[in-house]
Amino acid sequence: MPSPLTHDDPVALGPYRLLARLGSGGMGTVYLGRTARGRTVALKTMHARIAADPDSRTRFRLEVDAARVIGGRYGAQVVDADPHAETPWLATEYVFGPPLDDAVQWNGPLPEASVRALGAALANALGQLHHSDVVHRDLKPSNIMVTAYGPKVIDFGIARAIGDARLTRTGAAVGTPAFMSPEQATGQEHDAAGDVFALAGVLVFAATGHGPFGQGQPADLLYRVRYGEPDLGDVPPALTPLLARCLAKDPGLRPTTSEIASQLHDGSGEFADHLPDAVLSEIGRRASEVWAVTAQRMAAPTEGSPPPAPAEGSRPPAPAKPTPVSRRRLFALGGGVAAGVAAAAGGFWYWRDQSGAGAGPGGQGEYADNGASAKRTTGLAPLWKVSDRNRQHELGPLVPHPVPGTVLMDQGGLAGLAPRTGAAKWGVISGAGSWQYAVANGKVYRIEEPNPDVDQKHPPLAIHSVNSDSGGTLATVARLSDSNGSLRGNQLLCVADEVLYLAVGDGADPPSGAGEFRASQKWTLRAVDGRTGKTLWTRPLPSRRNDSNRLHFLAARVVGNRLITLQEREEGAVRVVLHNTRTGAVSWEAPYSVDDPETVREGISADTSHVYLGAGQLRALRLSDGRQVWSSRPTHGYGETYSPPTLKSGVLYAVVDGAGLVAVDPRSGKQRWAEKSDTPGNAFVTCRPVIGARFAYYKNGVTLRAVSLASHTAARTYVTSGEQFFGDEQNGIVIAVANNYVAAYPLA
Known part of the structure; x- marks a missing residue:
């Protein structure tokens, strides 16, 4: 938890103004920092006496490299670093959540469902490290942060490349004894299998509140790790066989990280769904408190006065066990979670394809705004959400085009969703990317995807009108003979007064696996009469280089x-x-x-x-x-x-x-x-706000904020993983989309 700066702490590191201490140990200090724009980060530094040692500086540089390898999906996203500064420092996203050891201390051992979800995510995190030939070597509960979107592995201070022994003295045991592997305890090579052993120890701790080899002096722990049997008596019986294999003394008998992940969990549901309410409450509390932190600095000690700060390596006492709250209230305090956390929401955990009943009339979707006294409700769920984990877009973004009674989406093709539930009204019409259909006055137009088994090599570009209720083709609006309809770079830009405006290409198809354009193709901007199909005018467009994908x-x-x-x-x-x-x-x-x-x-x-x-x-x-x-x-x-x-x-x-x-x-x-x-500090400026009659909506951290146009304050916040947001006034919803995610929120 944050504590005041000491009198001799620096004012800033790089562009980051220091606000508080997050912890201090034998190697260095971790600070809470903030940029002039309001971005909050955690800054890890080295003590001056440590930084003077070349080997320690090398370790710090390797720590930075390892943190970049694991990235923001399973770790704290690296924002900035300067390992060569006089005081080396590493800036990462500030992770909103408690360390695993604190979570277990406050809540008690986690239920089996939580342990399974935690273990599967951690196994995937280690797998990502190992695929980059990096081992962590110090996986333990205090190095695992529990967030609403999954665990994040931190502190790569002794991580190194597999097979690289340059920074390890022969016969020296480096790590934390209670969670070391037998080979690490004897100073031997610690490879990916060693991290698996440590992972099992972490999961035993999460499930029981104690490590597999108990507590005691380091020498006693090292002996038990090498020769003793793990204590799995309190582990849920269904987990015991797998964890026993992970704790085998012989590294060759331990399962791989991918095998562990597949046996522990199938990835369904949101990670937060598997966490106890008390842990979720603590995540929300931390998300709120960090924005209230202002820089405070202790005065320099006078002669004979006691030291103003805790001793190095000490940890502040854990706060009182938080009062459980409902999941809907989880983010009541978390409206300011950083953008890096939002990116992590699309990581290991996926929603399965689903549609859920949400707030209907008189429910959570209905609320009143009374100016400055508008009721504030936070952390709400969407009306519905669906996902398609296999969806990929190539040239254009996922852009919805709403019509009354239907939400049109690009889901690898044109699809129609029910605006009240998100359920599919009709299936995907293949080939229609979001840049190849448009809506005007309730009518839907799309560029037809040619059938390679029927159409000629370079079929003319055809535009059809589509029934928005059924997805069926109503009529062929136009067919352009001097074009190649199979080029995916063709665009239907917009429709107005029954005139279609298009970017149309002619020429050879690009080779398979290449970009969407070739320099030899000819491209034009055209206006086409939607009633007669005749071209009204044509203007040349510049050519695209070979293999380009830019529309x-x-x-x-x-x-x-x-x-x-x-x-x-x-x-x-x-x-x-x-x-x-x-x-x-x-x-x-x-x-x-x-x-x-x-x-x-x-x-x-x-x-x-x-x-x-x-x-x-x-x-x-x-x-x-x-x-x-x-x-x-x-x-x-x-x-x-x-x-x-x-x-x-x-x-x-x-x-x-x-x-x-x-x-x-x-x-x-x-x-x-x-x-x-x-x-x-967490307002997203990558998409424009959605404006309703009484509220304006935009993304801030991991929330969609509904700002009252009367009081200018956030009247509601919704939890979201969306990256783009669109207003559908016809159906009264805000649509949130990401690469494989669609959700709806009430628009008022």
Whole structure:
């Protein structure tokens, strides 16, 4: 738990201002740090006397490398590091959850379901290390952090490459005696099988509250590890055979990590579902407390005064055992969990394909907003969620196109979901990527995938209209003879006034396994009459290099007689290009500087006079000539980046890193109000906010926040693993999507 800085602790390390101590030991100190933008990290350092030793510095560098290998999926994501600094340091995400030893101390031994889930995830974590030829060598309960999304392995201080003995003295036992392998206890080679032995010891501890070889002096423990039989008397009987094999003295008799994972758990359900309520409460408490930490420093001791800080290696007393809370309340305090944790939610644990009944009328989906007195409810579950672990997208993101009574999704093809339950209304129409269908006035259009067994080698591109209730084809809207309909780079950009705007290619298909484009192909931007199928105009597009996978357009929208497009050049540069809808002529174009083009793929905000750009500074361009009317940078003193904006009812909304949601006057660019946020450091600026009648929605940490447009405070938060969010006003839901995950939340 955080404790005040001492008088001689540094003020900052790199770009990180130090706020508190998280712990200190013989090798160094771990601090809580925060950037100017509000990102919170854990900073591990080496004591000066240790840093002076070249071998210790080498160990620290290897620790950094091992932490990068395991990554944020099973460990604390490495954010930054400088192993060559005068005081070497390593910055990782701050992990929200207790160490396993503390969790067992507060809650008692974990139930069998928890042990199985924990063991399977840890086995996968070790497997990832071992596949990179790295062994941990010090796996123990205090080096395992328990989070709502799975365990995270930390502290790679004595990890090393398999077979590398340069930093190990012959005959020296390095590690923690109670969880050492027999070969490690005698100073011999500790390979992947040694980590398996330690994993079994950890699971025995989790299931019983004690290690397999008891307690005592290090020499006694080392003797029992080498020659004694493990104490498995309190282990659940169903786990005993597997753990006994893992604890075999002969490394060759121990199972592999993949075998352990498969025997312990099938990966179903959310990891949090398998944890006791008291552990979940502690995770939520820690997630809340870290944002309240401010820098406090003890005064320098006067002569004869007692030392102001605990002795090195000591741990603060454990807090009182937390009061259990329901799972729905788990994240009541956790609205500020860091983005790194959210990324980890898509790791080892998967949801199986499912649809769940959620909040209906009068249930959790219904709530009232009374301005400043709006009821605050946090940590809510989605109305429904479904997943497809096999889904992969190649060229475009997962972008829903809602129509009344149906939610259209790209699930490896076009699929229709019921908006109230998420259940499939009709199956996938293969081949229709999200960039190859569009919706206008309740009608659905899609580019047909040619049948290679029936169609000729280069079939013409065909556009069909689709029945949104059944998924059946209604009619062929157009068939373009001077095109190659089998090219996956063909795009249906948008439809307006029954005119279809497309990026169309002609030329040879790329070789199997290559990118989607070839330099010899010819690409055009076209307008096609959806009533007659005739091409109204055609404009050439630049060629793509061989093997490129980048589509020509990120987004498009028609406003009046203007087609506004975000066009991506081959080199990755994005430009706003405005075409006349009658002739296709380019009226003007302007550069759009964005770090990641994918962040602006969700759509375009514009009115009859201006187009509004974010993903950096917020600015307005005049539609008549492309001139910049105003630009705005955050005024709150934290970040510098706005999300792509959303225009609704004459107000421009955006998310700002370090501040949360802001509302801006679209005529002047002046800020009208900013969210009264208690977790400013975790606002996601990679997708634009969703605006309802009473609430604005955006992602903050692992939550979707519903911010009252009246009180400017978060009235509700929902637990989410989504990465993109879209408003479906027709069906009254917010849709959250990730690579293999779809969920719905109430839109109000």
